[in-house]
Amino acid sequence: MGRFLLKRLFQTIIILIIISILAFSLIHIIPGDPVYAMLGTDITKEYHDQVYHSMGLDLPLVQQYFRWISNFVQGKMGYSYHFKEDVLTLVQRRLPPTLILGITSAIFSVVLGLLFGIITAVRRGKPIDSILTVLANIGIATPIFWLAVLLVFIFSINLKWLPSWGFTLPWVDFAKSMKQLIMPVICMSVGGIASYTRQTRSSMLEVIGQDYIRTARSKGLKESKVIMGHAVKNALIPILTLIGLTLRNSIGGSAIIERVFNISGMGSVMVEALGSRDYIALQSGIVFLALITCICNLLVDIAYAYADPRIRLD
Numbered sequence: 001m002g003r004f005l006l007k008r009l010f011q012t013i014i015i016l017i018i019i020s021i022l023a024f025s026l027i028h029i030i031p032g033d034p035v036y037a038m039l040g041t042d043i044t045k046e047y048h049d050q051v052y053h054s055m056g057l058d059l060p061l062v063q064q065y066f067r068w069i070s071n072f073v074q075g076k077m078g079y080s081y082h083f084k085e086d087v088l089t090l091v092q093r094r095l096p097p098t099l100i101l102g103i104t105s106a107i108f109s110v111v112l113g114l115l116f117g118i119i120t121a122v123r124r125g126k127p128i129d130s131i132l133t134v135l136a137n138i139g140i141a142t143p144i145f146w147l148a149v150l151l152v153f154i155f156s157i158n159l160k161w162l163p164s165w166g167f168t169l170p171w172v173d174f175a176k177s178m179k180q181l182i183m184p185v186i187c188m189s190v191g192g193i194a195s196y197t198r199q200t201r202s203s204m205l206e207v208i209g210q211d212y213i214r215t216a217r218s219k220g221l222k223e224s225k226v227i228m229g230h231a232v233k234n235a236l237i238p239i240l241t242l243i244g245l246t247l248r249n250s251i252g253g254s255a256i257i258e259r260v261f262n263i264s265g266m267g268s269v270m271v272e273a274l275g276s277r278d279y280i281a282l283q284s285g286i287v288f289l290a291l292i293t294c295i296c297n298l299l300v301d302i303a304y305a306y307a308d309p310r311i312r313l314d
């Protein structure tokens with residue numbers, strides 16, 4: 001098991017190094033002077049030279065990279081000229097909303113998706129199977145931005161039940177935070193719930209037809225024990241892959257929801273940084289989100305090893 005984890009950790013480090021090189025290259029592949037591209041051509045020559053030197057652009061390319069990555073590891077991510085603050089301070093302020101949204105929606109997606117998938121597999125051919133399968137197909141095909149606008153129109157504008165924008169941390173005002181979370185979490189969970197329902201149903205139907213399931217039933221075990229103790233456990237392997245994708249997409253792909261509901265998270269930071277050509281914030285944000293993504297992948301690999309001993313033995 002230790003060798004398996006070391007191998008996965010080494011692969012994660014290699015991936016992060018490659019991503020950091022690609023992110024660092026952003027500032028050097030843009031046409032023209034990066035300082036003028038970021039701040040505009042109206043700045044004075046003195047200010048241009050000051051920023052150019054502070055960004056280390058007057059150093060050799062290799063030295064620039066190692067200086068940047070060394071500072072990044074130490075928490076010195078640079079200064080954002082668009083947001084007018086240190087990038088580390090910006091990340092510390094903007095990351096919690098994104099993490100809360102992502103983790104909450106991922107939990108709802110996994111729990112409800114697994115539940116609905118098990119129900120559709122166990123009740124195959126019954127009305128509940130048809131209803132949930134149709135809803136899952138609709139959920140997968142529903143555009144997330146359209147659903148967000150629809151929910152705002154119904155629950156905020158017409159019914160006035162829920163706030164249409166903003167985000168409050170739960171430890172600041174729990175009741176207000178829960179109200180503000182409902183619509184964004186629904187939007188971010190619908191696709192995941194639908195995907196889990198379909199994948200769990202497919203995996204469960206494949207497992208239920210195996211010989212060891214028939215053997216367990218022939219021994220007189222209760223159906224609930226057969227399903228939960230044998231079928232679900234052995235159907236988890238393909239679902240674990242989906243869990244990793246859900247965590248990555250929920251945390252790294254929340255930009256649309258944050259923009260629609262005016263939530264100040266990392267997704268909106270990346271969009272604003274890209275639009276304003278704030279390359280310092282952009283390249284640090286890319287590496288930071290890549291780090292979270294790699295951690296999610298590593299956790300899924302560890303879960304693989306525990307779910308199926310053959311993986312860690314191989």
